[in-house]
Amino acid sequence: MAKNQTDFYKTKDLAEAAMLTVKKQKLTTIEREGRICWFVFADKTACEQLANDYNYDEVLVDARSFHEAMSRLKGRIFSMN
Numbered sequence: 001m002a003k004n005q006t007d008f009y010k011t012k013d014l015a016e017a018a019m020l021t022v023k024k025q026k027l028t029t030i031e032r033e034g035r036i037c038w039f040v041f042a043d044k045t046a047c048e049q050l051a052n053d054y055n056y057d058e059v060l061v062d063a064r065s066f067h068e069a070m071s072r073l074k075g076r077i078f079s080m081n
Helices: 014-022 044-055 063-079
Strands: 009-011 027-033 036-041
Touching (some): 009 014, 009 044
């Protein structure tokens, strides 16, 4: 059964997307809307909880893993041009 568009979690925040990646959330695609890139993740419920924790400074991630995730996401964004 195909997922409905509302079953996905979307963010345009690069740091949040990197945190979700480090926390093993599956990035399904990156959608471009003009100059804005939306990072689309598969598990909406888990991502919403992690995003809430992130916004309240309650998420811990390994600094090196976070840096590497940011670099990979930036690479994907800039390769889309």
